[in-house]
Amino acid sequence: MLLVVGLLWAATTRAQQTQYMVFDFIKVEKDQLFDYIEFKDLLEKVYRQAFNDKMINGWDFWSLQNGADGGDFQYIMVTYFNDPVKMMNGIADEEMIQYTKIAYPHLSDVQVRQLFQQSLTMRELPMRLYMKVLAATEDQFQFKQGVLASFDLMKAVEGRFGDYEKAEIEVFKPIHQNRIDRGLMGHWSFLRSALPLGSEASSTHLTVNLYKDYMQFFNAQAYEDMNQTDAQRKAVNEGLSSRDQKWIYLATLENVVR
Incomplete structure (x- = not known):
């Protein structure tokens, strides 16, 4: 009981x-x-x-x-x-x-x-967009004026919806968590549309990438993990093939309520 x-x-x-x-x-x-x-x-x-x-x-x-x-x-x-x-x-x-x-x-x-x-x-x-958070990194990111965000609109390849979500959660989340632990990123989260969508929908998912400033943002872009194994690289490539990155919006936080 x-x-x-x-x-x-x-x-x-x-x-x-x-x-x-x-x-x-x-x-x-x-x-x-x-x-x-x-x-x-x-x-x-x-x-x-x-x-x-x-x-x-x-x-x-x-x-x-x-x-x-x-x-x-x-x-x-x-x-x-x-x-x-x-x-x-x-x-x-x-x-x-x-x-x-x-x-x-x-x-x-x-x-x-x-x-x-x-x-x-x-x-x-x-x-x-009405979205539901499926996964997020463990961090203590502080939302305050001036922080940067990359809002990446994604569309899962037809017939590979589950493959894409599994890749984001099991493959890409640990990569982003590693970047956060190294001080190269502030926060990452993975979201799915909360409403039913048809095959003609322009996007199905969204990832949110947060950085404390431009220095952290550009350092993250330049970083390459040379310690990845062949199996890890294969998993990353398979994950990338399961979705289409439709658009990236880079933005600065101006007002916040918490």
Whole structure:
């Protein structure tokens, strides 16, 4: 009986620890970039209220390195949840307005609603990803302004979905953990889309690679493990063949709620 209870407790604990993340890729017109930069600071205060209310587990706002003149997006907003239902429900507009009132008590109801509507008109959300974390390295990485991230969108080769996930968890995770232990990286995590996808989906998975600064980032790019065995190299190559790396977004953390 104790064994059964222990197993049930462990399963429940793992479920509670599973992390879900929503990635919002944001596009802002050039003539509104300055206004939006100011607005993201307001967002931080609003999401801080949602965090304090246990609606979310955290929130990040990242600036992409492509700048205003390149690419389809300028920013990535990441919201963390501990529950898939909370993730799918998100934070309703009216709840956002109420959190804005708490964060800015000097603003009237009319002013808050005008501010909220202005924010909706100055940006587009061309892409949103609902993701579930499957694996992550053991580390003490600190999220703070200025850290770097590489968001790598992946698509598993058709018919090799399981092979790809096994390769990321059993082959690539230990490699990234080794880099972290050597001080060449800050954090790595592997995510799968939390929603059912068809064969025409542009991506199925995402890896997040975090670095404390550019020095660590470039040292990691230059590092090559000369001690890999032939079997390890074969496993890496087989893993690479099971997925298509669709796109890499390099970003800098500008705002964070933890």
